[in-house]
Amino acid sequence: GQNIDQPTEMTATEGAIVQINCTYQTSGFNGLFWYQQHAGEAPTFLSYNVLDGLEEKGRFSSFLSRSKGYSYLLLKELQMKDSASYLCAMVNSGTYKYIFGTGTRLKVLA
């Protein structure tokens, strides 16, 4: 079967670094996306990993280990506006559909 799991909530302080983990199980894997979603808004694209390793984009980085079924999103120099839900989504290699995790609600405190 397919399963994707991430923590429900996390809290961090402005200026700090936070790591949001995502683990998945699937019979066919073709990449993993991270999206940011503010309440009541649509998700916005953050990153895509299909090969093992770290992808860096400014304050955000995403890591993938296919052998471990594991990814994380790293947010540096946290800002208040980073308070949002972060969704990981794996791409099924058979259907190419996105399977979303439940999302991690991140609260950034002053």
Next chain:
Amino acid sequence: GAVVSQHPSWVICKSGTSVKIECRSLDFQATTMFWYRQFPKQSLMLMATSNEGSKATYEQGVEKDKFLINHASLTLSTLTVTSAHPEDSSFYICSARGASGSPTDTQYFGPGTRLTVL
């Protein structure tokens, strides 16, 4: 680039009426559009995949006669919730994938439509 719009952004309707939601890709051609539903504090659940010029493919448990999808052009897909009931109240989000040919091309999401059925 890669902007997707949805209309309306919110709608309130009476039980038993039908509601149409439009999804448009504004600056690219979308061969495939997806419709998701999201309940409060839950993740996005794929309802159906829509390819331009062909019938939509519905996920298990989604009634195709209740959620009518039309993808008449490369920039427009519509979702009609027929005979809406309070349990259909949700946040409906569409996404669009470009026409470059790769199935793993990024999906770009519309801003969502908040449907409340009284």
